């Protein structure tokens with residue numbers, strides 16, 4: 001059955017210290033674990049000791065120098081000692097592992113001929129028997145031994161203590177981590193790796209040796225990651241007063257990694273796509289991801305490691321908070337408004353559909369069957385939005401006072417969401433009991449906004465009303481406290497000063513952030529000289545769906561004049577959405593799609609007015625995606641009609657604005673050497689967006705310009721911008737350019753991933769055949785998560801037209817692949833199958849086909865717990 005939050009109780013035993021001795025071998029690694037245990041005063045006296053194992057092969061088990069009978073106490077998945085000593089004792093266990101056969105990428109495995117580990121959430125039990133849960137915190141000392149030429153680099157958590165010879169051709173290194181930690185933060189690495197080094201002096205003068213380890217020969221691609229790390233370390237001191245606490249901080253990049261990266265204490269291990277970058281191999285978006293993931297993992301040192309989670313239900317305690325921190329960091333490094341827009345885009349693309357479908361769950365779930373399936377956009381991204389809303393409600397000062405309390409009170413502890421919120425309740429003097437409901441209730445609230453102007457009284461009345469629809473297992477919902485940032489824009493485009501009829505709270509007065517505490521609120525503004533347009537939920541202050549009674553003209557006004565860049569962008573998105581949703585309905589009724597010259601012209605004006613922030617203009621140019629439109633439509637979704645509607649708008653814009661788009665494109669041409677900074681990246685983004693729209697309306701000329709850009713490009717951003725525009729034009733040129741690109745980069749898997757994704761997202765009928773063909777080429781490998789995400793993930797999530805082909809072949813393809821991958825890497829299989837999360841919203845025929853594919857999976861025997869959990873919830 002499922003594991004429930006309500007059933008939490010402390011362990012019967014604690015582990016104080018762990019001494020690991022790991023002798024690395026490709027197929028027969030030996031691990032000796034010496035655990036100092038003692039009864040937990042909070043546990044049941046005399047209870048049996050039950051340790052977790054995962055497919056382990058035990059060789060020897062010794063309790064206080066007494067060898068135990070393996071057959072009596074151990075199975076591959078557990079170790080049970082019926083009557084352990086009533087005071088402290090030592091358990092020594094030797095296990096043998098085969099890292100080369102470990103394709104699950106949990107526990108100890110090999111990637112590019114190096115040894116590495118991934119223990120979160122429950123991988124440590126695949127190394128040795130343990131109390132594998134985050135509230136068991138121990139001090140680890142790790143001795144690693146290996147053949148010197150196979151693994152000259154030996155790393156683990158904490159500080160290096162000792163190293164030396166270990167017999168002919170062999171050597172060892174000992175690492176000691178003084179900070180007690182749960183085993184999910186354990187890591188070790190061994191291999192013949194290249195590295196770059198730097199140092200960092202903390203505010204209080206500690207000197208920290210920094211290292212970034214990569215595949216040999218790629219050291220020159222690690223510098224941006226190192227710079228990002230140093231910026232992150234400085235930022236956390238400056239903004240949160242958090243200093244680093246060990247003598248070394250190491251990052252290792254590996255090519256086989258299920259997730260983005262891992263915050264192991266003092267030894268972060270990364271998917272190499274979030275470390276490696278030079279102009280020739282990485283796009284501006286890659287650089288931005290590197291900056292944010294490096295910061296994210298570093299920030300975990302305080303929010304995750306020094307203060308960890310009591311149990312896995314509290315995952316959002318570390319992840320939501322750390323995502324919020326990394327988003328703010330990136331906002332400070334780049335453009336705040338552009339960062340906010342891209343974070344909200346990501347939230348809407350990944351979390352909103354999750355929240356609106358069968359996989360919806362609380363930010364803090366009540367129960368789970370497989371914890372790995374809860375590393376979700378809801379836990380991470382919605383979790384971050386909750387912290388952001390908390391801060392908006394209590395204000396900057398109380399937020400930081402609360403964080404200071406949190407660090408002080410819970411340092412070295414395994415904490416809960418209640419612990420976290422108690423600090424802010426105390427710092428702000430507010431009761432946060434209602435706010436806590438954000439963690440306990442799934443679904444995205446809808447905020448209905450209606451406005452009425454009274455010319456006589458010169459007042460404007462704004463009504464806010466929230467409601468959240470049912471989600472699986474939660475038929476009724478409570479209203480949630482939410483901060484709504486509001487401004488009024490006059491017909492002339494000028495901001496109208498807010499003067500409220502009733503008394504204001506101080507924060508409302510200072511910042512225009514209004515608190516919606518219950519289901520409804522009416523706000524009356526006075527001294528409003530002319531009918532205003534309300535700009536509501538500025539900066540996306542609350543993570544909700546706003547439904548506001550704005551006319552097309554109102555949206556055009558906000559698009560041109562809103563002083564809040566987020567809502568300026570939002571107005572363009574809303575108007576474009578409205579046009580395309582109308583077109584979708586028209587197309588389904590056999591009519592022509594609609595077009596708006598006014599919208600196109602307003603868009604052109606925004607792009608031409610790019611000097612202040614070209615990255616922002618590029619965001620304006622990016623129309624809502626097909627998936628965005630499907631979500632807006634909500635049910636009875638016809639992906640083909642949506643595709644045609646969006647295509648019609650893009651083509652129309654490209655045709656109407658062709659000269660204006662080309663003019664901006666030409667203005668932004670630059671011969672300067674590549675620099676990944678935000679301003680330069682913004683200019684490239686806008687230029688590529690102009691090319692993309694231009695080509696949509698002018699195929700022949702667009703293909704020509706794109707080809708020229710492709711041939712001349714001196715950096716990957718411009719090359720991919722060109723190839724991306726080309727890939728949407730079904731011409732022989734496209735195939736030649738794709739072929740050329742492949743030959744130029746076929747020995748660079750991370751670049752070939754871009755090539756896979758581009759092709760997987762071509763919205764044409766024969767794309768599935770193309771993707772199937774690509775799965776058979778040498779560069780593809782279902783055992784490497786990055787390849788699967790780049791090709792199959794891109795097809796399932798980024799090509800709604802083909803994934804949702806009416807005959808169901810897209811569904812079957814993805815379902816079959818998930819089944820095939822399941823025996824290799826269950827986590828990747830489960831992630832892939834999550835692409836079905838919105839299947840219930842489809843029109844009836846496709847819904848039936850999607851269900852067939854899901855049934856095929858659910859009826860297969862021998863599914864992993866991971867895949868079984870997803871398919872069962874998807875079908876429930």
Ligand code: ARG
Pocket residue numbers: 120121258259260261262263296297319372375827
């Ligand atoms: N804690 C990591 C991060 O967010 C994620 C690792 C989770 N891995 C997993 N296999 N569930 O930074």
Ligand code: ZN
Pocket residue numbers: 296300318319322
């Ligand atoms: Zn994280």
